[in-house]
Amino acid sequence: MNQWKNFSKGFFKENAVFTLLLGMCPALGVTSSAINGLGMGLATTFVLVMANIVVSMVKNFIPDKVRIPAFIVIIAAFVTVVEMVMQAYMPSLFESLGLFIPLIVVNCLVLGRAEAFASKNTVGSSVIDGAGMGLGFAMALTMLGGVRELLGSGHFFGWAIYPEDYGMLVFVLAPGAFIALGYLIAIINRFKKA
Amino acid sequence: MGKSASTLPNMVLTLLIVTAIAGSSLGFIYQLTKAPIEAAATAKQQEAIELVMPGFDNDPAAEMYEIQSDEGFVLKVFPAKKEGEFIGAAIESVTNKGFSGEIRIMVGMKPNGDIVNYQILEHKETPGLGTQMDDWFKPAEAGAEEKSRSAFFDAFYGIKAKAEGGEDTKSIIGKNPGTSRLTVRQDGGEVDAITAATITSRAFLHAVEVAYKTFTEKADAASSATKQEEGGAE
Numbered sequence: 550m551n552q553w554k555n556f557s558k559g560f561f562k563e564n565a566v567f568t569l570l571l572g573m574c575p576a577l578g579v580t581s582s583a584i585n586g587l588g589m590g591l592a593t594t595f596v597l598v599m600a601n602i603v604v605s606m607v608k609n610f611i612p613d614k615v616r617i618p619a620f621i622v623i624i625a626a627f628v629t630v631v632e633m634v635m636q637a638y639m640p641s642l643f644e645s646l647g648l649f650i651p652l653i654v655v656n657c658l659v660l661g662r663a664e665a666f667a668s669k670n671t672v673g674s675s676v677i678d679g680a681g682m683g684l685g686f687a688m689a690l691t692m693l694g695g696v697r698e699l700l701g702s703g704h705f706f707g708w709a710i711y712p713e714d715y716g717m718l719v720f721v722l723a724p725g726a727f728i729a730l731g732y733l734i735a736i737i738n739r740f741k742k743a
Numbered sequence: 744m745g746k747s748a749s750t751l752p753n754m755v756l757t758l759l760i761v762t763a764i765a766g767s768s769l770g771f772i773y774q775l776t777k778a779p780i781e782a783a784a785t786a787k788q789q790e791a792i793e794l795v796m797p798g799f800d801n802d803p804a805a806e807m808y809e810i811q812s813d814e815g816f817v818l819k820v821f822p823a824k825k826e827g828e829f830i831g832a833a834i835e836s837v838t839n840k841g842f843s844g845e846i847r848i849m850v851g852m853k854p855n856g857d858i859v860n861y862q863i864l865e866h867k868e869t870p871g872l873g874t875q876m877d878d879w880f881k882p883a884e885a886g887a888e889e890k891s892r893s894a895f896f897d898a899f900y901g902i903k904a905k906a907e908g909g910e911d912t913k914s915i916i917g918k919n920p921g922t923s924r925l926t927v928r929q930d931g932g933e934v935d936a937i938t939a940a941t942i943t944s945r946a947f948l949h950a951v952e953v954a955y956k957t958f959t960e961k962a963d964a965a966s967s968a969t970k971q972e973e974g975g976a977e
Contacts, residue, residue, distance in 0.1 A: 611757050612749040619761045626765035630772050637779035640787065718872070 552677050559681030565658045566689035566730075567737045572658040576690055577726040579649045583706045586694025588642045589649060590687020592631050594680065597659050599627045601679035604667040620663045621654065628653045658686060689733075696729045697721060792821050795851030795860040796833040799823035803833060812836075812957040820958065829854055835864065836954035840946040843867045848947065850954050857919045858951070873943035880934070880947065882914045915948075920955040 565571045575593070580586040603623050611619045632650045635643045643650070653659065662682055667675040698704050701720030703711040719725045747753050785804065792803050803821035810818055819835040831853040839845050844867035851859035863877050913935045915925055926932030927944050936944035 607761075610747055611761075612747050612753045614749040615754045615758055619758060622758075622761050622765050626769055629769050633772055633776040633780070637776040637783060640783040722869070 552674070555674060556677045556681035559678070559683070559685030560688060561685075561737070561741065563682070563685075564689055564737075565682060565686045566693070567734050569658075571661060572656045572686060574652060575649045575656060576686075576693060577723065577730065579646055580690050580694035580697055580726060581701070581721050582645075582698040582704070583691055583695035584642075585645050586690035586692075587687060588639075589646055590683070590690040592635065592646070592650060593653055593656060593659065593686055594683025595631060596624060596627045596653050597662060597683040597686075598676055598679035600624045600659055600663050601667040601675040602672055604663045605670060605672045605675035608668045616668065617660075617664070620660060620668075624659050624663065625654045658682065693726070693729055693733060696733065697725055700729070701725060791849040791862045791864060792823070792833040792851075794862050795849050796821070796823045796831050797851075797859075798825060799830060800825050810957055812953050814953065816953065818954065818957050823851075831859060832958060834954040834958055836950045836957075838946045838950040838953065840942075840949050841866060841868055842873055842940070842942045842946070843869075846943075846946050846950055848950050848954075850951055852955065852958055855919065856921050856955050856959050857917060858915055860916060861951070863947075868943045869940065872937065872940040875937050875940065876943055876947050879913055879937050879944075880915045882916055915951065920952055921959070925951060 559565070561568070563569060566573075566576045572593070575589050579589045600620070600623055604620055607619075607623075628651060631653070632643075635646075635650065662679060666678045670678070695705060697720045698706075699710060701716050701718060701722075703709060703716045717725070720729060747757070788804060796803070801822075801824040803823050806824075807819055807821050810820060812818055816837050818837070821833040821835075822829060823831050823833065831851060833849055833851045835847065835849050837845055837847045845865070846863070846868070847865040848861055848863050850861040853859060861880065866873070866876075868874055868876070915934060918925060918933075924932045925934055925948055927934055927936035927941060927948065929936060929941060930945070932948070934944070934948060
C-alpha cells in the first residue's frame with residue numbers, strides 16, 4: 550500500500566471524528582478549549598502508535614479467540630503510562646483532562662485500529678497508520694476545541710481575542726460541543742464533495 | 744510463521760504472558776514517576792499556601808494537622824509562623840453545597856480570623872459562571888482580566904464597574920467572618936453573589952465560614968493536642 554495514502558487517510562478520508570464518528574466521548578467531553586483538545590489528541594496518538602507497534606509485532610503469537618482481551622491489556626498498559634507521565638510532568642493538563650485519560654482505553658478508535666489494521670499488517674505500516682489516524686484525531690479535537698473556545702470564551706489557545714462577556718457560554722458547555730461538531734462535519738463534507 | 748492455534752493452553756499462556764509483561768512494565772514506570780508526581784502535588788500545595796498566607800518562614804506543610812468540622816469534613820490546617828510567632832494559618836476547606844460536586848478551597852486567616860487571601864483548589868462548577876469565583880471575591884485590582892473588562896466597558900458604554908460609594912461589595916479579603924456577615928446579599932449578607940451563580944457563591948462562602956469556625960473554635964485545642972502527641976513520641 551502507498552504509505553503516503555496510508556498516513557494521510559487519517560486526516561480527511563477516514564478521519565476518526567469527522568468521517569468515522571469514532572471516539573466521540575473524548576471528542577465532545579474534553580474539547581472545551583483548543584489546548585485540551587490538542588493534549589487529548591496527542592495522548593491518544595501516542596497510545597495508538599505504541600499499541601499498533603506492539604499488536605503488529607505479537608499478532609502471530611496471539612490465538613484468535615483471546616485477541617481482544619490481549620489487545621485491551623496492551624492498550625490499557627500504554628494508557629496508564631500516559632496517565633502517570635502526564636500526572637508527573639504536566640499536572641495542569643492532567644487536571645483538565647482528568648477522567649478522560651483512562652477512558653482512552655475504551656476509545657473505539659484505538660481498539661479499532663489494533664483490530665482492523667495492526668493485526669493484519671507489518672510493523673512499519675502500522676506505525677504510519679497509527680500516526681496518521683492519531684494526528685487526524687488530534688487535528689479534529691484541536692479544531693473542535695478551538696471553535697468552542699473562540700465562540701464560548703473569546704480565547705484561542707488561551708489568548709484573549711475579545712472580552713469574555715460576549716462569548717456564547719453554550720459553546721463551553723456540552724450542548725455546544727454537539728452543535729460545533731455538527732457544523733464542522735457539515736463544512737468538511739462540503740469540501741470533500743467539491 | 745503460522746498463527747498460534749486457539750487451544751486452551753495456548754490462550755491461557757498468551758494472556759498470562761501479556762498481562763505479566765504489561766504489569767511489570769507498569770510497575771517500572773510507576774517507580775520512575777512516583778517521585779515527580781508527589782513533588783508536583785507538594786509544589787502545588789506550597790504555592791497555594793504562599794498565596795493565601797504569605798510572609799511565613801517555617802514549613803507549614805510539615806506542621807500540618809487535621810481537624811474535623813461540625814459537618815464532618817476533615818480540614819487541613821497549615822500553621823504559618825514568622826520567627827517562631829504564630830501569624831496565621833492556611834486552611835484547606837471543603838463544601839458539598841456547590842452546584843455540582845465538592846468545592847475545595849484554601850483560605851488564609853490571621854489568628855483572629857481576618858481573611859488574608861484565598862484560592863480555589865478543586866471544583867466542578869459551571870464554566871464561565873461558577874468558575875468566576877477564582878477572582879470574584881478578591882478586590883477588583885487583584886484580577887487583571889477584571890481590570891481590562893471594566894476598562895473596555897468604560898470606554899464603550901461608560902458603565903462604572905465599581906459600586907458608587909467606592910466600597911467593594913464583592914471582596915472578602917481583609918474581612919472577618921466573625922464581625923462581618925459574609926453571606927450573599929440574597930441571604931441578608933454583605934457580599935455580592937456571582938451573577939447567575941448564586942449557589943456557587945453560597946457554597947464558597949459556606950466553605951470560608953466552615954474554615955473560620957473550625958479554625959477559631961477547634962484549632963488551638965487540636966494544635967496543642969498534636970504537639971503533646973509529638974512530644975510523647977519523642
